[in-house]
Amino acid sequence: MAMASLFNHMSKSLPHKHSSAKLSRSIQHLVSAYINSNPLNPSFQGRVCVETEDLGSFQLLEAKRVAVKMKQRYMCARYMTTAMTKVAGFDEMVSSKQRKFYLLGGKGGVGKTSCAASLAVKLANRGHPTIVVSTDPAHSLSDSFDQNLTGGMLVPVQGVDSSLYAIELNPEKAREELSSKGQHDEGAVRNVMDSMGLGGFAGMMGDLKLDELLETSPPGLDEIVMQFLDSPEYSKFRHIVFDTAPTGHTLRLLSLPDFLDASIGKMMKIKKKIASATAALKSAFGKGEPQQDDVSKSNDKLEQLRLSMGRVRDLFRDPETTEFVIVMAVNESSRLCASLRKEMVPVNRLVINQLLPPSASDCKFCSMRRKDQRRALDKIEKDPELAKLKLIESPLVDVEIRGVPALKFMGDMVWK
Numbered sequence: 001m002a003m004a005s006l007f008n009h010m011s012k013s014l015p016h017k018h019s020s021a022k023l024s025r026s027i028q029h030l031v032s033a034y035i036n037s038n039p040l041n042p043s044f045q046g047r048v049c050v051e052t053e054d055l056g057s058f059q060l061l062e063a064k065r066v067a068v069k070m071k072q073r074y075m076c077a078r079y080m081t082t083a084m085t086k087v088a089g090f091d092e093m094v095s096s097k098q099r100k101f102y103l104l105g106g107k108g109g110v111g112k113t114s115c116a117a118s119l120a121v122k123l124a125n126r127g128h129p130t131i132v133v134s135t136d137p138a139h140s141l142s143d144s145f146d147q148n149l150t151g152g153m154l155v156p157v158q159g160v161d162s163s164l165y166a167i168e169l170n171p172e173k174a175r176e177e178l179s180s181k182g183q184h185d186e187g188a189v190r191n192v193m194d195s196m197g198l199g200g201f202a203g204m205m206g207d208l209k210l211d212e213l214l215e216t217s218p219p220g221l222d223e224i225v226m227q228f229l230d231s232p233e234y235s236k237f238r239h240i241v242f243d244t245a246p247t248g249h250t251l252r253l254l255s256l257p258d259f260l261d262a263s264i265g266k267m268m269k270i271k272k273k274i275a276s277a278t279a280a281l282k283s284a285f286g287k288g289e290p291q292q293d294d295v296s297k298s299n300d301k302l303e304q305l306r307l308s309m310g311r312v313r314d315l316f317r318d319p320e321t322t323e324f325v326i327v328m329a330v331n332e333s334s335r336l337c338a339s340l341r342k343e344m345v346p347v348n349r350l351v352i353n354q355l356l357p358p359s360a361s362d363c364k365f366c367s368m369r370r371k372d373q374r375r376a377l378d379k380i381e382k383d384p385e386l387a388k389l390k391l392i393e394s395p396l397v398d399v400e401i402r403g404v405p406a407l408k409f410m411g412d413m414v415w416k
């Protein structure tokens with residue numbers, strides 16, 4: 001019995017009116033059956049989590065008592081008594097006929113990675129081959145999946161029902177590679193000009209700031225997205241979840257295609273001018289046919305870059321292919337949402353993570369936090385930008401969200 005069905009089974013088979021002894025027996029029976037049928041289950045990790053959304057506090061206490069009794073394995077019983085009034089609309093999210101990119105973003109530490117990883121697990125468990133990509137330079141996917149995903153390669157995630165691959169990309173490394181490629185192209189053009197005694201023009205090439213452009217260009221989302229679009233090895237993956245870098249970085253990447261489109265266009269024009277000036281000078285000094293190949297090759301590359309940027313930009317603005325899900329802590333502002341709208345990136349959902357769930361017994365600290373939370377939620381509901389979004393409330397749970405079972409647990413709560 002998989003962890004999922006254990007949750008469901010427990011919820012169904014533990015009616016509220018059970019006597020303590022009977023309840024204890026049935027929990028014990030279910031857990032033993034689970035352990036015995038899965039002695040080597042790698043996802044078991046010696047811990048059974050009881051989702052108590054459907055159970056009362058009596059069942060919760062009883063589950064904890066049984067956990068203590070069953071010494072070799074312990075059971076963590078968490079109470080998620082908040083009825084989720086707002087649902088994510090998971091079926092709607094996956095309804096697109098086209099390949100879909102889900103970009104999860106927000107400030108650092110709000111739970112982007114947990115939300116992205118739990119969405120990826122949910123997609124895979126629903127039978128959708130999925131890739132989850134981290135573009136955050138401070139990766140935490142490996143921590144979240146409790147699996148080594150470093151190395152910049154696709155790694156299969158263990159413990160899910162269908163294909164799920166994860167990759168942690170290193171944007172800095174990609175940038176270095178691209179930049180050295182750019183310097184090489186630029187160097188080739190310079191060499192040709194130097195060899196023709198036209199070093200002055202080579203200086204002008206420097207003014208075009210090709211190096212700078214290539215240094216700041218694709219290695220983020222754009223280039224990665226192109227890879228997914230063009231490589232046949234990725235064609236079976238219809239759902240690609242991005243755990244993006246904190247807000248500012250991601251916004252810069254999203255606005256890059258427009259900026260580059262304009263700069264590349266300008267650069268190509270100037271380069272063409274220089275190429276014809278070179279040709280004129282060359283023939284005036286009788287040095288034979290000018291070698292324009294390098295310049296036109298370099299222009300072809302720029303044109304290609306410009307076209308791919310255009311494709312990615314269109315993709316990022318199409319609600320059929322892209323959805324940016326904002327993840328935030330309850331007391332944040334709506335600035336990210338406004339910026340995304342400005343970039344015309346489709347944004348429909350907002351996950352408010354780590355909400356303190358209501359509880360019958362409230363300590364002073366918790367009750368104060370809950371009041372703050374209520375005020376902040378009211379503010380979100382009245383915010384003209386945020387109120388248009390589907391609000392998804394994700395409760396603060398009392399265990400670390402780490403490993404596939406925990407991510408599945410979170411995914412089933414959040415991505416309904």
Ligand SMILES: Nc1ncnc2c1ncn2[C@@H]1O[C@H](COP(=O)(O)OP(=O)(O)OP(=O)(O)O)[C@@H](O)[C@H]1O
Pocket residue numbers: 107108109110111112113114115136138139140246353354355394395396397398399400401402
């Ligand atoms: N709803 C939740 N309840 C309890 N703990 C949570 C919840 N969401 C996330 N966490 C925990 O908070 C910590 C930070 O979460 P996560 O790594 O997902 O955040 P992040 O926004 O991706 O952070 P960073 O930008 O630093 O990578 C993790 O230890 C995670 O287990």
